[in-house]
Amino acid sequence: MQRKWLAIFAVLMVFSLVATACSGGASPAPSGEKVVETVIVTVEVPAEGGEAAPAMGANTLQTVKDRGKVVCGVNSSVPGFGFLNEDGSFSGFDIDFCKALAAAIFGDPTKVEYRPLTAKERFTALQTGEIDVLIRNTTWTLTRDTELGANFTATTFYDGQGFIVRKESGIKTLEDLNGATICVGAGTTTELNLADTFAARGIDYTPLVFETADETTGAYEEGRCDAYTTDKSGLVARRTVMANPDDHVILDETISKEPLGPVVRHGDDQWYDIVQWTVYATFTAEEFGITSANVDDIKASTENPSVKKMLGLEGDMGQKLGLSNDWAYNIIKYVGNYAEIYNRNLGPDTPTYIPRGLNSLYTDGGILYAPPIR
Amino acid sequence: MSAHAPEQPDIPFWRDERYLNILAQILVFAIVAGILYSLWYNMNRSLEALGLPLSLKFLKITASFDIGEKLISYTREDTYLRAYLVGVLNTIQVSVLGIIFASILGIIVGVSRLSTNWIVSRLAGAYVELFRNIPLLVFLIFWYQGLFLKFPDVRDALRLGDIYFSKRGVAFPWGIPTETFQAYLYILGFGLIAAIIVGVVLHKQGEKTGRMPLIGFWSPLTWIVIGIIGWFVLPQAPLSPTIPQLPEKGFNIIGGRVFSPEFMALLSGLVLYTAAFIGEVVRAGIQAVSKGQTEAARALGLNGFQTLRLIVFPQALRVIVPPLTSQYLNLTKNSSLAIAIGYPDIVHVYGTIINQSGRAVEMTAIMMATYLTFSLLTSAFMNWYNKRIRLVER
Ligand SMILES: N[C@@H](CCC(=O)N[C@@H](CS)C(=O)NCC(=O)O)C(=O)O
Numbered sequence: 132m133q134r135k136w137l138a139i140f141a142v143l144m145v146f147s148l149v150a151t152a153c154s155g156g157a158s159p160a161p162s163g164e165k166v167v168e169t170v171i172v173t174v175e176v177p178a179e180g181g182e183a184a185p186a187m188g189a190n191t192l193q194t195v196k197d198r199g200k201v202v203c204g205v206n207s208s209v210p211g212f213g214f215l216n217e218d219g220s221f222s223g224f225d226i227d228f229c230k231a232l233a234a235a236i237f238g239d240p241t242k243v244e245y246r247p248l249t250a251k252e253r254f255t256a257l258q259t260g261e262i263d264v265l266i267r268n269t270t271w272t273l274t275r276d277t278e279l280g281a282n283f284t285a286t287t288f289y290d291g292q293g294f295i296v297r298k299e300s301g302i303k304t305l306e307d308l309n310g311a312t313i314c315v316g317a318g319t320t321t322e323l324n325l326a327d328t329f330a331a332r333g334i335d336y337t338p339l340v341f342e343t344a345d346e347t348t349g350a351y352e353e354g355r356c357d358a359y360t361t362d363k364s365g366l367v368a369r370r371t372v373m374a375n376p377d378d379h380v381i382l383d384e385t386i387s388k389e390p391l392g393p394v395v396r397h398g399d400d401q402w403y404d405i406v407q408w409t410v411y412a413t414f415t416a417e418e419f420g421i422t423s424a425n426v427d428d429i430k431a432s433t434e435n436p437s438v439k440k441m442l443g444l445e446g447d448m449g450q451k452l453g454l455s456n457d458w459a460y461n462i463i464k465y466v467g468n469y470a471e472i473y474n475r476n477l478g479p480d481t482p483t484y485i486p487r488g489l490n491s492l493y494t495d496g497g498i499l500y501a502p503p504i505r
Numbered sequence: 506m507s508a509h510a511p512e513q514p515d516i517p518f519w520r521d522e523r524y525l526n527i528l529a530q531i532l533v534f535a536i537v538a539g540i541l542y543s544l545w546y547n548m549n550r551s552l553e554a555l556g557l558p559l560s561l562k563f564l565k566i567t568a569s570f571d572i573g574e575k576l577i578s579y580t581r582e583d584t585y586l587r588a589y590l591v592g593v594l595n596t597i598q599v600s601v602l603g604i605i606f607a608s609i610l611g612i613i614v615g616v617s618r619l620s621t622n623w624i625v626s627r628l629a630g631a632y633v634e635l636f637r638n639i640p641l642l643v644f645l646i647f648w649y650q651g652l653f654l655k656f657p658d659v660r661d662a663l664r665l666g667d668i669y670f671s672k673r674g675v676a677f678p679w680g681i682p683t684e685t686f687q688a689y690l691y692i693l694g695f696g697l698i699a700a701i702i703v704g705v706v707l708h709k710q711g712e713k714t715g716r717m718p719l720i721g722f723w724s725p726l727t728w729i730v731i732g733i734i735g736w737f738v739l740p741q742a743p744l745s746p747t748i749p750q751l752p753e754k755g756f757n758i759i760g761g762r763v764f765s766p767e768f769m770a771l772l773s774g775l776v777l778y779t780a781a782f783i784g785e786v787v788r789a790g791i792q793a794v795s796k797g798q799t800e801a802a803r804a805l806g807l808n809g810f811q812t813l814r815l816i817v818f819p820q821a822l823r824v825i826v827p828p829l830t831s832q833y834l835n836l837t838k839n840s841s842l843a844i845a846i847g848y849p850d851i852v853h854v855y856g857t858i859i860n861q862s863g864r865a866v867e868m869t870a871i872m873m874a875t876y877l878t879f880s881l882l883t884s885a886f887m888n889w890y891n892k893r894i895r896l897v898e899r
Binding site for chain 2: 355
């Protein structure tokens, strides 16, 4: 393929040279001297703000509004976070934040187009403008924030990397894994933490790297690997889809910090703000005790100025973001506050139960803390 | 030189076909160049907006990820460039071995298809049809997950002589280089030169006497003899054997050389698949040699094998080599399906580097250049070989 193009290109180049030489020789000089001419090709350069460059100071909000939906890069294989159900719908914690964003912009949580991505594809998809926002258990790191043309908006889930092993193996600590083969997903922070931690602790291991979670856990379940490592949330989630979940244990040790949250393209501050404050609105709603069930009552009766500002009864918070003033109301009404989102996907009644721990409000001993909406 | 061309009537240049041709070519070039330039310009502008102007400096950055299989030393502290090199060598390893084994198997299949033995020819035919009709990716995934991952755990490994099959791969007895290994390599090098000299001398002699000696026999023999003598002359054998053993505890086979299930699945998958195509190429090549040649050979008293080796193959080779080259190129490019079964080839490492560095455009260009180089080198070699065997023609 490349060869063909190269050849075509080369042929064109040669033709153009021959062509110029011939046109020079059309009225041959008697001496037979070859006249070489240079052709200068002038090319129309697309005007500033051309459509082909989605990354350019583009107005993502306007693009989204014109399109009528948000294109959200998500996971399709981690139950509880981002999962493609049998009926073709998506569900999960990350998915609910996509819905919240659509509710904030359109007042309609269904105005989302989900684009399932592997860990490896996700940043390229964001860079090229294929998606508007990436909400796919993605860890915030300095390198990603700077080198990948990405901006992290907020942390929706504080996580850390862990390991899952077969119960019968008797493995209890990382040191027990000396000499082991460890399955890990390609293009993850996990891959890097694994290398760092094991090198620092002098534990010898062989990584086995796959593109998708299904391949990775598949090889682990077949016994090709002695352990599988990813975010602990991912371990809990993936264990639920293993053939015999009870045969596997998650080791206690956590080897990294994995703050997960939505990511947008570098260079569009307004869009960044919208995504960020959508997340904060869910925190704040939980803090105020506003839920999808009581938001209408509270809206009708509240005297609290902070609540009034948030629900659009006072001031113009929504307009400051480029949205309508009932943006937060719509998020709460159609998707719910943070606790509702959490419990729906990761609560005690779900197969993917994860205790809230750090992911509790700062008032409940966690570290969720939203700046004031004012 | 008195003949003079009849006077050409002056036709205006816009009706002169030569001018129009030239004009059309300039136009096409301008359009293509314009499109390429605007694509390039657009990409640059977008990358700059993302704060990622094109540059190759990132190749010097610490990779900080590990790679499971490597032919050269590599740790997480090495650079992206070295990580990429590990991937390149992994691709070369599987491609070169694949080409060798696929050629051998392909020749067997091709010849078998023409066998007068009904069962043999039908079996070869069925083999070819089977593999030509399965998409390679599907086959590789099936082959890896359905066979190599279904081997027993290490401690219950299947045993075939000193070869062990388990989920950790296939372990072969192997040799570990000793202190004299380096010296032995020099001896082998010397032997190779000696073998070439023997070949050249014999060839000259053959031209003089008109009776060509069996160069294909004497020349390699020289090398082998020198190799064997060298092995025993050295104070210590250059390789010390290591035999695989089942572990008492731990995760891996002890000793021997273990080839991972990913590598084995990829290599054997590529070989089985490509051999089917090579078999067809070989069959077509043999059938292209006219029947009269075989009949004449038999009439001269050559037996079946001699006929094949001395009469049919040399002529068939000329037909075989060009399509064979395509098969070699295909095998090399198909090795990039390694990505589906976790073997760290070029594409695999490329993907990881892009993801960790964000340098998609640069890495893609580098990868394309790498495959292009492979293909051009293979083609160049095969073209050279093709020319050489063509000289046989009289
Ligand atoms: N938080 C980590 C890891 C996220 C991640 O992608 N985890 C894998 C676990 S294998 C996953 O979810 N894979 C799902 C898939 O690729 O289908 C990161 O941002 O790099």
